[in-house]
Amino acid sequence: MRKAAVVEAEVAPLDPFAGPAEEVLSAVPSRAADYLELTKPRIAVMALFTVGIGYLVGAGKAASLTDLFHVLLGSGLVAAGGSALNQWLERHIDAKMFRTLKRPLPAGRMSPLEALTFGVVLGAIGLAYLFATLPVAAGVAAAATFVSYVWVYTPLKTMTVWNTVVGAVPGALPPVIGWAAACGWEKPGGAFALFWVIFVWQLPHFLAIAWMYRDDYARGGLRMLPHIDPTGTKTAFVMVLTCVALIPVGWVSMALGAAGWLSVVGCAVLGLLFLREAVAFARRRTDRQARRVLRASLLYLPGALGLVLLDNVIGW
Ligand code: HEM
Ligand SMILES: CC(C)=CCC/C(C)=C/CC/C(C)=C/COP(=O)(O)OP(=O)(O)O
Numbered sequence: 001m002r003k004a005a006v007v008e009a010e011v012a013p014l015d016p017f018a019g020p021a022e023e024v025l026s027a028v029p030s031r032a033a034d035y036l037e038l039t040k041p042r043i044a045v046m047a048l049f050t051v052g053i054g055y056l057v058g059a060g061k062a063a064s065l066t067d068l069f070h071v072l073l074g075s076g077l078v079a080a081g082g083s084a085l086n087q088w089l090e091r092h093i094d095a096k097m098f099r100t101l102k103r104p105l106p107a108g109r110m111s112p113l114e115a116l117t118f119g120v121v122l123g124a125i126g127l128a129y130l131f132a133t134l135p136v137a138a139g140v141a142a143a144a145t146f147v148s149y150v151w152v153y154t155p156l157k158t159m160t161v162w163n164t165v166v167g168a169v170p171g172a173l174p175p176v177i178g179w180a181a182a183c184g185w186e187k188p189g190g191a192f193a194l195f196w197v198i199f200v201w202q203l204p205h206f207l208a209i210a211w212m213y214r215d216d217y218a219r220g221g222l223r224m225l226p227h228i229d230p231t232g233t234k235t236a237f238v239m240v241l242t243c244v245a246l247i248p249v250g251w252v253s254m255a256l257g258a259a260g261w262l263s264v265v266g267c268a269v270l271g272l273l274f275l276r277e278a279v280a281f282a283r284r285r286t287d288r289q290a291r292r293v294l295r296a297s298l299l300y301l302p303g304a305l306g307l308v309l310l311d312n313v314i315g316w
Helices: 002-011 020-026 030-038 041-062 065-089 112-133 136-156 165-173 176-182 188-212 214-220 235-247 249-255 260-281 287-315
Strands: none
Touching: 020 112, 030 065, 030 112, 041 065, 041 176, 041 188, 041 287, 065 112, 065 136, 065 176, 112 136, 136 165, 136 176, 165 176, 165 188, 176 188, 188 214, 188 235, 188 249, 188 260, 188 287, 235 287, 249 260, 249 287, 260 287
């Protein structure tokens, strides 16, 4: 009995914000819940938030609810399809890791063909929808996101610790999809500013996760930085360095025409709060502190991007 309780504790995912959303998910009929799980809904929601910010900042006063709807729907389908294909490709790896073994494929609740079909159909419909309704640049950016996430980043996870830097490219492209939906190929400076914020943000975000699940990743044969850094000093160093790089993002965004003074000050404050958690991790490299860094990352991103949007709305 005691042993079962210990295994259950190991299997349970470390969820920074476990709460009512879990209850809602578990209330959904299991077939639908399996399809939903295949789309990694929480990451998708945050990614769509960044798509929306990209569109609204890019479009400015010319923003239209119709185009916002088109870009969110098309990107949502592409993101969902990409996540399903990521899980299809990694089904054998996911079966070896406690965090992922309850997913529909490793748990045997869904066949690989079903997941593959679901991923291809959603991805294709999403891309076709974006090309049909918005400037071609939006479809191109979404296709680049899809291909680099599924076919470049995912296979690299077992090959090199640099996979995280590669994975940060598709992670940072969603605001570019939004921007491209508004501006096409024009005014790329603002799109670059948003790309940069999210690119850099992902490194401390994921290194916290990689540290918490380092044994699990090793079991799955995935090469993450803690794998070659058992003491955590390198992981902490990169985490601190990338949090420092987040402090001037508001200023860079202003210089590139995507934000104003509110973002300069606000992003610096948010960056310092994030940095404080990373520095605490550098001092005490515990799972508990890594989880605090993850939680800080999940507060930083909506906060910083929300400020950038507010700055733009004030300027309209
Ligand atoms: C290199 C890129 C990234 C990697 C490898 C990564 C990986 C992960 C993993 C493995 C989790 C689950 C943590 C857990 O089970 O406790 C997670 C959580 C999360 N990630 Fe990321 N992520 C990346 C980028 C992003 C991006 C671009 C976004 C959205 C803009 C995002 C949003 C989230 C959110 C909202 C959560 C918390 C929800 C959840 O636990 O499912 N991540 N990330
Ligand atoms: C079109 C559009 C909006 C696309 C979204 C692209 C996006 C948000 C990519 C996320 C990047 C990423 C590497 C996430 C999770 O890692 P993982 O897949 O390694 O996580 P896992 O270990 O849970 O499988």
